[in-house]
Amino acid sequence: MMKDNLLVAVSLVVIVFSIGGLISSYGLVVEIVSPNVLTGHATSTGTINVTITENVLANLTSSNVNWGTGAITGENSNATIDTLGNISRGNWSALSSGLVIKNEGNVALVLDFQSNKNATNFIGGTSSSFKYMITNVDSGACTPPDGFVLGTFYETNTSTIQICDSFAPNESVRMDFELTIPSNSNLGILSSTITIGYNKVT
């Protein structure tokens, strides 16, 4: 009986405090939502200034195009290998992926290309060839300069060649290579460096 009375008393105290809290909360809410304090309705105009910085950014999304070790087969005088999956008269590993360059920035770019070696310096031998080709991965990604045709293999030299007058943001182009290796080419590990240059169209 004593325990029941105690429980009733505690319950009454809890109820009184709850009602007090409720009244207090109501007062605060009324104060908050009173005019010029807080409302979902706009009471004046505001200006948001956003400055977006121009970013020149490019990603060479494919790398390590590597035909591995190979040789000219049979009695052939040369072999031709490319990054389109073709291996002719040789036993290198077939590759079907070239170098993909993506414009990751927010401005159009001028894109150029340079090799530090031509076919003679790179591969050597008789009638060797070291060619490159640019194609659009995304339609309209690259607007080439007059006289430069996308989808055509060109012989590499050591001059800087402009390949896109305008390379659109968030688009990709692909660069493929084709090598003709004669039977009297240089032996061992052959090396060359290709430089992909870019800046904002100005």
Add this chain to the structure above:
Amino acid sequence: MKRFVFLGVLIFLCSGVFALSGVSPGSYEINYDGVFSGDFVFEFVFDKGVEAELYVDGDLAEYVSLDKEKLIGGGKVTASLSLPEEVDSPGVNRIRIGARQISSGEGGIGIVSDVRGIIKVNIPYPGKYVELDLNAPNANVGEFVNLSLTIFNRGEENVSVDSMIQIFKDGEFLETIEFEDKKVISLDSVTLDYALDTSEYSPGDYTATALVNYSGAELARDDNPFKLGEFLIKIVNYTQEVNEDKLSRFLVEVESFYNDPIGGLYASLEISGNEEAGFISPTIKLNPWSKGTLEGFVDVSELGGETFEAELTIYYGNESVSEKVSVVILKGKDSILFWVLLSSLVILGLLIWRVWVFVKRTRKKKKK
């Protein structure tokens, strides 16, 4: 002597760096009107640990110095430009602040990137000089072509410009759009916009020509070609020959003459007298003014003869375009081999028959 060549050639392509690289901002632009001295900060981005050598080239490079020579994993570079009182290089000068990745030198063909920030310096020409930039984007017939003509005053003196844009189709003059006279102060520019209504135009290739007379005497000109499209697809090319006795790939090259993408495009090949051998291709999407290839397979084993006639139809939107095609059936190697063997057997049979006749006659003569 048997010639046998074996080359152990290691060819590594792109064994160099594979990376993201860039610079921010991409460019600065200043107007030079006397002595100038200032700093330009470029923030280069390279992957962690990647080394890049810095360089300056282009116009006016001799007036620039950099605060460092090399970057590792990117960083800020300050280019200090100090131009003298007189610079004999009027027009737009572009100074390139570059960061070129250093090749790892491991052998093979390395790919390195060469990122460049630009400082564009506009130096006025003596007297009056105006350059134009006319932009005329492609559209579809009936839409507005938003012509935009920017007039740059590259001279030392302010000018008053009298501007117009003329529209031509195949060299034939169509109309002139005239603008109010404007004043352009030295090294400043103004842009004039006009929405060209093409509802009376036909599809095709056009040229917009801007003519700006400045200060009553000199004339500046800029041309910009543009296209007006229509909802039209044309068949450009298709497979002319197929191999007999097999499923043979059939390609159809198509071109869009529309200034918006066209989706849900597909081809149907109906072969006369044999509907089973034709195909309906999967759908593709063509971007504006672009070409694409549709692909299907013809069951040539169902067909006889040396050629077959068919109707090639391209369906797009609610439209279609058809063309009667004649396709050559190439005899396969097996067929050629069969005829060679048959011919050989016939010749052999004839020879055996002749020998048998000869032997028979010889025996008859001996018996006599």
